[in-house]
Amino acid sequence: MADPLLFRWQAVSNEGQLQQGAFFCLHRHEAMERLVALELLPLKLTAGRRYRASDWKWQDKIIFFRQLATLLKAGMTLSDSLQLTGEGHREPGWQALLGHIQQRVTEGMPFSQALADWPTVFPALFPALMAVGELTGQLDECCLQLARQQERQQQLQKKVIKALRYPVFVLAIALLVSIGMLLFVLPEFIAIYQTFDAPLPLFTAAIISLSTGIQRYGLLLLAILFTALYCWRWKSRHSPDWQRWQQRLLLKLPLIGELYRGGQLSRIFTTLALTQQAGLTLLQSLQAVEKTLSQRLWREAIADLQQHISGGYPLHQALSGHLLFTPLCSQLITVGEEAGSLDSMLSRLGELYDNATHERADNLAAALEPLMMVITGGIVGTLVIAMYLPVFNLGNALG
CATH class of the missing domain: 1.20.81.30 (Type II secretion system (T2SS), domain F)
Structure with missing residues (x-):
């Protein structure tokens, strides 16, 4: 997967509401097509930094899975947990990434598959363990074990x-x-x-x-x-x-x-x-x-x-x-x-x-x-x- 660009956008919906957000795309044309697919009229589209594999710090990954395990254990749904974790993150890149994963999960994609679509961020071990958690109904425990193992390593x-x-x-x-x-x-x-x-x-x-x-x-x-x-x-x-x-x-x-x-x-x-x-x-x-x-x-x-x-x-x-x-x-x-x-x-x-x-x-x-x-x-x-x-x-x- 090529290194994606973070695009910030402002657009108007069919109901006339002003919306804004950010997502990853490879180039500006792809970002415009994505906004049109969401039935949004683009007003402003700004390209930000390009995220490489080294930009996704291990500390952020460990914190993410620890927070996700805590929220799941508290009884929140996976989609709500991802949304809350993404909104509370300090890094714009992680906000956009977790927002994208949350959208995929809401559309019905398994969490493990949503992680597997980002191999530069989540190595093969991550989606493999999440798939096991989804099958056994112990996704929270798998997230916690993964965070502990990565922290020790x-x-x-x-x-x-x-x-x-x-x-x-x-x-x-x-x-x-x-x-x-x-x-x-x-x-x-x-x-x-x-x-x-x-x-x-x-x-x-x-x-x-x-x-x-x-x-x-x-x-x-x-x-x-x-x-x-x-x-x-x-x-x-x-x-x-x-x-x-x-x-x-x-x-x-x-x-x-x-x-x-x-x-x-x-x-x-x-x-x-x-x-x-x-x-x-x-x-x-x-x-x-x-x-x-x-x-x-x-x-x-x-x-x-x-x-x-x-x-x-x-x-x-x-x-x-x-x-x-x-x-x-x-x-x-x-x-x-x-x-x-x-x-x-x-x-x-x-x-x-x-x-x-x-x-x-x-x-x-x-x-x-x-x-x-x-x-x-x-x-x-x-x-x-x-x-x-x-x-x-x-x-x-x-x-």
């Missing part, structure tokens, strides 16, 4: 990103400081040293050569760096083999690899447990999980599991020996399948990896803080020593 994802972002940020600052010293501070010392006819220490001479090289070839190196980053981003988006290689490399990194694996396994098993408890079949649950994953390597792994399940094999056998899944996954799922409590074992696995990943993220941040300080101090200290080392021989040079 977002908290875990934020913690993992924060733990991985910290060392990169510190190293970037250290490199910027070092480059600044090489480009602006060291040349002033070089001018002082050149006034004395004395040989420089080898260490200082090497740092001066590095500074001279950066000044001479800095723009070329910067252009090469930006070109390499652009090629890396392009290949990351368009090359499946490159994506697989990156994700396999990430799994092999010390500390970070286990953190990355734990985050993915937590998402997979938490979603599987949620869909199993809601009443979906195991194959349907795996299909929903596959569409919620953004990493190609993990999506392909879930697709392989679906093929095994379709062939009549149990889940634990499909997981056994798989490179992405740990032996614990196969062991606990074997127990769950034999005891007839697969959903509880999946939930247990999700909790285990969620807790383990939170703990690893905290430990990684705690371990990297002193390490990054040592690295930063080492880089800056090396430059300071290189600049002041000739000063110790300055007395001999003057003599």
Whole structure:
């Protein structure tokens, strides 16, 4: 689905009443046709911002389903709940979206289908769970479970990103400081040293050569760096083999690899447990999980599991020996399948990896803080020593 535009409109009805509102369309012509189909005479039509997938924040989705669950539990109808939630939202985009969904529901379309028409906003897991809620008459409970699951996943994802972002940020600052010293501070010392006819220490001479090289070839190196980053981003988006290689490399990194694996396994098993408890079949649950994953390597792994399940094999056998899944996954799922409590074992696995990943993220941040300080101090200290080392021989040079 293309990124839609938010159009605000004012129109007159057949009864002569002035009406106004907003809805999403791809272009102005489609918006005009929509107003005519509603038997409205357009007076004003203004195109607003274009909404992309990144504009639909996870926090708003979680709040929406929590509010919807609360209103449904209070006894309100789905249509009235959607109308009340949409009118009370602070974002114009969400107001228009929920108004559109409420209109579809009023016309008789299932809520799950209305959500499925917006795949950039609601991933496949959302309409799948809502369909189960509609069949079982427990739509409010499904909304609440979905909100809780998404909230846990977002908290875990934020913690993992924060733990991985910290060392990169510190190293970037250290490199910027070092480059600044090489480009602006060291040349002033070089001018002082050149006034004395004395040989420089080898260490200082090497740092001066590095500074001279950066000044001479800095723009070329910067252009090469930006070109390499652009090629890396392009290949990351368009090359499946490159994506697989990156994700396999990430799994092999010390500390970070286990953190990355734990985050993915937590998402997979938490979603599987949620869909199993809601009443979906195991194959349907795996299909929903596959569409919620953004990493190609993990999506392909879930697709392989679906093929095994379709062939009549149990889940634990499909997981056994798989490179992405740990032996614990196969062991606990074997127990769950034999005891007839697969959903509880999946939930247990999700909790285990969620807790383990939170703990690893905290430990990684705690371990990297002193390490990054040592690295930063080492880089800056090396430059300071290189600049002041000739000063110790300055007395001999003057003599």
